[in-house]
Amino acid sequence: MGWAIALHGGAGDIPVSLPPEHRQPREEALRHCLQIGVDALQGKMHPLDVVELVVRELENIPHFNAGRGSVLTNKGTIEMEASIMDGRTKKCGAVSGLKTVVNAISLARLVMEKTPHIYLAFDGAEEFAKEQGVETVDPSHFITAENVERLHHAKEANIVQIDYSTQPLQNGTKKETSVVANGDSQLGTVGCVAVDSNGNLASATSTGGLVNKMVGRIGDSPIIGGGTYANELCAVSATGKGEAILRATVARDVAALMEFKGFSLMEAANCVVHERTPKGTVGLVAVSAAGEVATPYNTTGMFRACATEDGYSEVAIWSAS
Amino acid sequence: MELLGFGSLRNPEKESQGSRAEGEKMGGWAIAVHGGAGVDPNLPLERQEEAKQLLTRCLNLGISALRSNLPAIDVVELVVRELETDPLFNSGRGSALTEKGTVEMEASIMDGPKRRCGAVSGLTTVKNPVSLARLVMEKSPHSYIGFSGAEEFARQQGVEVVDNDYFITPDNVGMLKLAKEANTILFDYRIPSSGYETCGSGVESPLQMNGLPISVYAPETVGCVVVDREGRCAAATSTGGLMNKMTGRIGDSPLIGAGTYACEVCGVSCTGEGEAIIRGTLAREVAAVMEYKGLKLHQAVDFVIKHRLDEGKAGLIAVSNTGEVACGFNCNGMFRGCATEDGFMEVGVW
Numbered sequence: 001m002g003w004a005i006a007l008h009g010g011a012g013d014i015p016v017s018l019p020p021e022h023r024q025p026r027e028e029a030l031r032h033c034l035q036i037g038v039d040a041l042q043g044k045m046h047p048l049d050v051v052e053l054v055v056r057e058l059e060n061i062p063h064f065n066a067g068r069g070s071v072l073t074n075k076g077t078i079e080m081e082a083s084i085m086d087g088r089t090k091k092c093g094a095v096s097g098l099k100t101v102v103n104a105i106s107l108a109r110l111v112m113e114k115t116p117h118i119y120l121a122f123d124g125a126e127e128f129a130k131e132q133g134v135e136t137v138d139p140s141h142f143i144t145a146e147n148v149e150r151l152h153h154a155k156e157a158n159i160v161q162i163d164y165s166t167q168p169l170q171n172g173t174k175k176e177t178s179v180v181a182n183g184d185s186q187l188g189t190v191g192c193v194a195v196d197s198n199g200n201l202a203s204a205t206s207t208g209g210l211v212n213k214m215v216g217r218i219g220d221s222p223i224i225g226g227g228t229y230a231n232e233l234c235a236v237s238a239t240g241k242g243e244a245i246l247r248a249t250v251a252r253d254v255a256a257l258m259e260f261k262g263f264s265l266m267e268a269a270n271c272v273v274h275e276r277t278p279k280g281t282v283g284l285v286a287v288s289a290a291g292e293v294a295t296p297y298n299t300t301g302m303f304r305a306c307a308t309e310d311g312y313s314e315v316a317i318w319s320a321s
Numbered sequence: 322m323e324l325l326g327f328g329s330l331r332n333p334e335k336e337s338q339g340s341r342a343e344g345e346k347m348g349g350w351a352i353a354v355h356g357g358a359g360v361d362p363n364l365p366l367e368r369q370e371e372a373k374q375l376l377t378r379c380l381n382l383g384i385s386a387l388r389s390n391l392p393a394i395d396v397v398e399l400v401v402r403e404l405e406t407d408p409l410f411n412s413g414r415g416s417a418l419t420e421k422g423t424v425e426m427e428a429s430i431m432d433g434p435k436r437r438c439g440a441v442s443g444l445t446t447v448k449n450p451v452s453l454a455r456l457v458m459e460k461s462p463h464s465y466i467g468f469s470g471a472e473e474f475a476r477q478q479g480v481e482v483v484d485n486d487y488f489i490t491p492d493n494v495g496m497l498k499l500a501k502e503a504n505t506i507l508f509d510y511r512i513p514s515s516g517y518e519t520c521g522s523g524v525e526s527p528l529q530m531n532g533l534p535i536s537v538y539a540p541e542t543v544g545c546v547v548v549d550r551e552g553r554c555a556a557a558t559s560t561g562g563l564m565n566k567m568t569g570r571i572g573d574s575p576l577i578g579a580g581t582y583a584c585e586v587c588g589v590s591c592t593g594e595g596e597a598i599i600r601g602t603l604a605r606e607v608a609a610v611m612e613y614k615g616l617k618l619h620q621a622v623d624f625v626i627k628h629r630l631d632e633g634k635a636g637l638i639a640v641s642n643t644g645e646v647a648c649g650f651n652c653n654g655m656f657r658g659c660a661t662e663d664g665f666m667e668v669g670v671w
Binding site: 090091092094096097115116117118119120121122123124125127128210213214215216217218219223224225226229242243246247248249252253256257260261 | 431436437438440442443461462463464465466467468469470471473474563566567568569570571572576577578579582595596599600601602605606609610613614
């Protein structure tokens with residue numbers, strides 16, 4: 001028992017040849033966000049507040065596909081979405097189609113706490129944001145040169161693509177071997193799960209979605225049970241191929257295996273990722289009420305970081321082996 | 322928690338056979354439809370009759386289709402289109418109204434065999450949301466599209482579109498007014514609650530759902546689940562959502578795993594308090610206990626209704642790949658009907 005935290009910055013076909021200038025800032029960012037989360041948990045902050053705090057930080061960092069640094073729709077615009085869930089009460093909040101809200105995850109939290117609803121989207125969500133006085137900016141704030149380039153590549157190849165598998169401005173751009181012609185994505189999203197020493201669990205996920213996605217496309221990140229789930233046993237945040245995560249209700253499935261088949265966190269997480277979803281589509285981070293952590297993925301890599309109260313900590317992209 | 326009017330329909334013939342042996346007659350088609358959970362106990366008899374007639378008509382539509390060997394996915398779409406077109410229930414024409422007096426519709430559809438799915442939200446001009454959801458599943462690279470993007474997709478696909486007025490009925494205009502009055506008198510959701518209270522729990526008072534008195538609540542959602550002769554399951558759900566909802570509010574109906582789910586073993590469509598259904602990932606839950614606990618369909622439905630709703634009020638219909646059908650609800654009534662290939666057919670409200 002004790003606190004535990006895990007966070008991710010996306011799973012996908014992250015080439016092991018990823019050049020240092022792309023790898024290091026992300027590793028640094030993961031380390032930074034992990035520290036923020038750890039400090040908060042050590043300061044006895046409630047996990048729901050911790051996951052929101054960490055995801056806000058990830059959203060603000062332009063290297064990940066959420067908030068600033070979100071990938072672009074097929075019209076070159078930004079549409080962000082997020083969801084958050086409290087394990088003990090199962091209260092949840094979600095938002096989609098945000099264009100001006102600096103921190104989508106915080107708006108999701110406000111939906112959870114200040115409305116009778118769970119999920120608000122597009123104009124209605126933006127309107128709610130204004131009513132709540134949350135920080136909003138011009139949409140251009142979220143757009144980075146890298147993502148403009150990625151969209152350009154995607155349009156040329158005429159696919160809806162993952163954001164990490166092409167590195168813009170790189171010589172001999174890596175072939176997107178893992179991109180399927182019908183446009184399924186394999187990467188994106190940031191997320192955080194945490195548990196305190198009282199077994200309170202929470203999960204939060206946020207994303208800009210898929211590069212070159214249709215305007216209005218909603219992925220798994222704001223879907224409770226899909227990209228985000230937390231109950232009294234565990235908290236899960238998933239990343240990868242949105243459509244695959246949705247149909248397999250990935251986040252819920254981890255909890256269901258624990259509950260109905262008595263699997264441990266590790267067994268459940270591994271089962272979902274390695275046996276119940278197609279290879280190359282999913283990664284997740286999860287913590288259990290007992291303070292365990294699991295971070296399995298069936299893609300080439302997953303940007304992640306985790307730590308537990310007994311001193312274990314890791315920041316990684318690929319497997320040790 | 323006391324179960325109010327808990328109901329469960331199942332094929333009596335199958336039930337009397339006790340636990341069926343392996344290799345016994347498996348399959349045969351089965352179909353169930355619903356027109357919403359949570360019924361005003363004072364609902365005039367004529368309205369109840371109207372509802373039963375519509376459910377019967379829709380069942381028969383589905384039954385003919387199944388007899389002509391139409392696949393489950395086509396049958397659920399067909400039946401839900403009929404429910405959307407008829408103004409009686411809260412979907413398509415006859416949808417509940419947003420706080421601004423407009424209609425915003427959503428729907429989802431799922432095909433069991435490969436768990437393909439499609440969903441839409443925030444539709445304002447599309448005559449049949451369930452059909453657009455199907456097109457998202459089959460003609461787009463995505464699974465869920467909402468609002469202006471969905472409307473645009475609808476135009477690209479050439480589906481039938483009409484003015485938003487088409488969907489608005491005088492009944493619902495009246496209901497919206499009552500809902501607004503009720504909210505002012507009873508409570509204001511914008512006043513922050515002090516603790517983590519369950520969404521939708523308001524002042525203790527006569528029958529309420531989603532914080533509205535049952536008389537103005539308006540049953541949410543229509544849905545259909547089907548298993549065809551090949552054992553393929555499918556499910557579809559469609560709704561105008563919650564009366565007096567905030568614009569942009571998305572409920573459970575378009576959310577895969579919450580309002581709708583279909584996989585190899587079953588097809589499920591839910592209705593009731595959206596927030597409770599989402600929190601309980603209700604549709605997925607039925608499938609999960611069948612898969613992971615080995616429960617049979619009606620046991621799974623019973624379990625989910627009893628244990629997964631806490632204070633929430635909801636109902637669901639479900640079919641299994643072995644040709645069974647079951648319904649369950651923990652609230653005051655659910656408009657529903659079901660039929661199986663061996664001749665069983667039942668339509669009910671309470």
